[in-house]
Amino acid sequence: MVPSYVPLSYYLLLSGFLFACGVVGFLIKRNIITIFMSIELMLNGVNLSFVAFAAHWHALAGQVFVFFVMVVAAAEAAVGLAIIISVYRTRETLNVDQVNLLKL
Amino acid sequence: MFGSVCVGGAINLLAQRHPINSALSLIAVMAALAGEYLLLGAEFVAAVQVIVYAGAIMVLFVFVIMLLNAGEEEQTKGSRVAVLLGVPGMLTGGLLIGWVVLRHSGTESVPIGALPGHPTDIAQLLFHDFLLPFEVTSVLILIAIMGAVVLASKPEAAPGRFD
Numbered sequence: 001m002v003p004s005y006v007p008l009s010y011y012l013l014l015s016g017f018l019f020a021c022g023v024v025g026f027l028i029k030r031n032i033i034t035i036f037m038s039i040e041l042m043l044n045g046v047n048l049s050f051v052a053f054a055a056h057w058h059a060l061a062g063q064v065f066v067f068f069v070m071v072v073a074a075a076e077a078a079v080g081l082a083i084i085i086s087v088y089r090t091r092e093t094l095n096v097d098q099v100n101l102l103k104l
Numbered sequence: 105m106f107g108s109v110c111v112g113g114a115i116n117l118l119a120q121r122h123p124i125n126s127a128l129s130l131i132a133v134m135a136a137l138a139g140e141y142l143l144l145g146a147e148f149v150a151a152v153q154v155i156v157y158a159g160a161i162m163v164l165f166v167f168v169i170m171l172l173n174a175g176e177e178e179q180t181k182g183s184r185v186a187v188l189l190g191v192p193g194m195l196t197g198g199l200l201i202g203w204v205v206l207r208h209s210g211t212e213s214v215p216i217g218a219l220p221g222h223p224t225d226i227a228q229l230l231f232h233d234f235l236l237p238f239e240v241t242s243v244l245i246l247i248a249i250m251g252a253v254v255l256a257s258k259p260e261a262a263p264g265r266f267d
Binding site: 020034066084086 | 127156
């Protein structure tokens with residue numbers, strides 16, 4: 001099978017599009033869980049450009065960095081979801097517009 | 105093809121009102137991204153993507169959504185100035201960046217499946233050159249676990265509260 005070639009810029013555009021979707025979701029969504037998922041989408045977009053550049057420059061360090069990004073994302077998701085649970089317990093809401101006090 | 109699945113899933117994530125639908129479309133995005141990584145020759149990253157992201161993190165999300173019984177989100181009216189200025193600005197910026205990227209890196213291309221992304225090489229790199237960051241990450245994970253447990257426990261049971 002002939003190895004096919006995909007331009008690097010396509011990967012970068014897809015990665016940028018995913019990141020932009022994450023930013024838009026972060027800004028327009030009102031549900032705190034959906035906002036959190038938008039952050040994960042942004043991290044995924046960055047990971048894609050990491051892997052694309054790693055493949056382009058034949059440097060494996062990019063893939064190791066993707067690994068670290070995933071670890072940090074996992075830790076962040078765990079802590080963030082715990083914060084969401086405790087916020088929901090005290091406020092009874094998931095709408096970020098109604099969470100406007102740090103202390104009740 | 106995987107790219108179109110990614111794009112569709114991301115748009116669906118924005119369009120859906122219910123968080124569980126957003127979560128499912130995010131899972132589709134992550135699975136498609138794993139396919140992209142596989143095409144780029146990064147087998148290890150693809151496997152970790154499926155296991156950690158599409159597996160662990162998304163299960164966590166779905167659990168929290170179901171635990172909190174999250175319903176439809178109510179829309180709030182955004183400011184009209186933001187819509188009037190933001191949408192054309194975003195389109196212009198996106199088109200500009202896309203044009204520049206396509207123009208200046210159009211000739212270089214990535215061979216599909218040609219990278220020696222073998223797990224053995226990654227392990228060599230990870231445990232020799234990046235040993236210190238790796239150990240620091242384990243401490244980070246430990247702190248995150250403890251923080252999650254403390255935050256998610258019931259307020260009465262949490263230590264250090266006197267009220």
